[in-house]
Amino acid sequence: MRRIAIINQKGGVGKTTTTANLGAAFARAGKRVLLVDLDPQGHLALHFGHEVSQEQSSIYDVLTASTPIADAIVNLRKNITIVPADIDLAGAEAELVTVMGREVLLREAIDAYGGNDDVMLIDCPPSLGVLTINALVSCDEVVIPLQAHFFGLQGLGKLLETVMLVKQRINPKLRVTGIVLCMHEASTRLATEVTEDISKFLDGARGTDAPWSDAKLFETTIRRNIKLAESSSFGQTVFDYAPKSNGALDYANLAAEIFEDIEKP
Amino acid sequence: MRRIAIINQKGGVGKTTTTANLGAAFARAGKRVLLVDLDPQGHLALHFGHEVSQEQSSIYDVLTASTPIADAIVNLRKNITIVPADIDLAGAEAELVTVMGREVLLREAIDAYGGNDDVMLIDCPPSLGVLTINALVSCDEVVIPLQAHFFGLQGLGKLLETVMLVKQRINPKLRVTGIVLCMHEASTRLATEVTEDISKFLDGARGTDAPWSDAKLFETTIRRNIKLAESSSFGQTVFDYAPKSNGALDYANLAAEIFEDIEKP
Numbered sequence A, B: 001m002r003r004i005a006i007i008n009q010k011g012g013v014g015k016t017t018t019t020a021n022l023g024a025a026f027a028r029a030g031k032r033v034l035l036v037d038l039d040p041q042g043h044l045a046l047h048f049g050h051e052v053s054q055e056q057s058s059i060y061d062v063l064t065a066s067t068p069i070a071d072a073i074v075n076l077r078k079n080i081t082i083v084p085a086d087i088d089l090a091g092a093e094a095e096l097v098t099v100m101g102r103e104v105l106l107r108e109a110i111d112a113y114g115g116n117d118d119v120m121l122i123d124c125p126p127s128l129g130v131l132t133i134n135a136l137v138s139c140d141e142v143v144i145p146l147q148a149h150f151f152g153l154q155g156l157g158k159l160l161e162t163v164m165l166v167k168q169r170i171n172p173k174l175r176v177t178g179i180v181l182c183m184h185e186a187s188t189r190l191a192t193e194v195t196e197d198i199s200k201f202l203d204g205a206r207g208t209d210a211p212w213s214d215a216k217l218f219e220t221t222i223r224r225n226i227k228l229a230e231s232s233s234f235g236q237t238v239f240d241y242a243p244k245s246n247g248a249l250d251y252a253n254l255a256a257e258i259f260e261d262i263e264k265p
């Protein structure tokens, strides 16, 4: 199972939209997909029209009460299951402060889960706290959604520092697979300049031993497209809601860049 | 001094852009403005071209080492001072878990500060953790930047619940002054529907004793405008960078809605 963490501590750059629609693209191409929501806002399940009830086990119980993943898992669509979040997770940062091995709790739960998925995607909150660290420890790959604005660059450095620390101290297999430009407005000068800066930065890391030394700036960019925002309001992925839109095309193309055996749309 | 917290746990909705440019609009209208950055990302100072150095005291030292605000304050422009954040603040959530009275640390520091400002704006991170709670405890007013997307509504309920709790338990003067639609694309159906839902929700609260019972949905909306994203990349507010843009006009209009004695542009 490929284990991919979807991470960026900058808010609102498309992490959840990417986890949901990339996951849906993988599933449509025949991959079995496990989604994990690590964001207390709990929006990931809503992208599929699934409202999490209080009685249902969530990722919070997995992390704090040793609930097995199998007890928290929900079937969303053909080929897609999810371990949803709920608002209790908001307290996890504080609650886990004194728990020994708090960075490996998720990895233990996933390793114990006997699922036969082809790929797991973990949606992270906009922070580099204990939840995001759990994702970095549990995964081999990181995909970074990024909005080509000034602060996109600012945050990237800090994020990569954290990836490096986790790799050095806890998870030697961790690598950055790539950066995907989201909410992209290619016609703006700002986007062009920021994209260029990211490209140069990645080129400069080639051949080094940094965990991003072979990270791609994905050719596919996820263009700004209102259908992507609308689809979640109907509890649908963009493939259900607007299958011919740029949003659907872009995520299908991104899926093909991530899995060699997925055909371009 | 009016004390206004700029809050929304949803990421990337325009909290920092609003704190910076609304603050600048107030200052241009002659108000003395104190900005406080509670976001570990530390972007607020960058909107004014100020890079925080490690040796400089920041809001982190104010909260954890009883550094007086006067020692951490930086002069940004005429009429604008800031207590900047730095990345150490990322650890504050965990560090403050066991500190007694951790929700009132900021209020104590502000009450002890003898400044003669007319208005204080506090920029919050995308979470409802201890930093945001400190802002709610320190302020009398809340302004909520909100993107008229599906998740804008989702998060609002949770945010208002938190405001209610803080009001009931710690800060009886707390009120929601208003909600400002940011990154607004008025021509989209999604924005129209979400705006209507927010409007109905606020109407339904009139005459109740909820702290949002007289919250306005500001008439001014901050329209999507690339100048607002570009200005920060030059270390400028939109009033320096593009004073004739819609971005500048919108924040000037918002300032006039918030202070009766500020003239409309």
Ligand SMILES: Nc1ncnc2c1ncn2[C@@H]1O[C@H](COP(=O)(O)OP(=O)(O)OP(=O)(O)O)[C@@H](O)[C@H]1O
Residues within 6 Å of the ligand: A010, A011, A012, A013, A014, A015, A016, A017, A018, A039, A124, A125, A126, A182, A183, A184, A222, A223, A224, A225, A226, A227, A228, A229, A230, A232, B009, B010, B011, B012, B126, B149, B150, B151, B152
């Ligand atoms: N390409 C796009 N075009 C238009 N709207 C988009 C696009 N991608 C995401 N959105 C919308 O922008 C908002 C923010 O996206 P999203 O919630 O995926 O970001 P996020 O990084 O997960 O945010 P957070 O940091 O709060 O977790 C959502 O309302 C979403 O529907």
Ligand SMILES: Nc1ncnc2c1ncn2[C@@H]1O[C@H](COP(=O)(O)OP(=O)(O)OP(=O)(O)O)[C@@H](O)[C@H]1O
Residues within 6 Å of the ligand: A009, A010, A011, A012, A126, A149, A150, A151, A152, B010, B011, B012, B013, B014, B015, B016, B017, B018, B039, B124, B125, B126, B182, B183, B184, B222, B223, B224, B225, B226, B227, B228, B229, B230, B232
């Ligand atoms: N009205 C607007 N039009 C175009 N771009 C905007 C607008 N408002 C903000 N932006 C840009 O959108 C991005 C997100 O805005 P901002 O950083 O202010 O949000 P935030 O709520 O403070 O995010 P976070 O949750 O990460 O703190 C920034 O790159 C900013 O420059």
Ligand SMILES: [Mg+2]
Residues within 6 Å of the ligand: A015, A016, A017, A039, A043, A123, A124, A125
């Ligand atoms: Mg998200």
Ligand SMILES: [Mg+2]
Residues within 6 Å of the ligand: B015, B016, B017, B039, B043, B124, B125
């Ligand atoms: Mg911000």
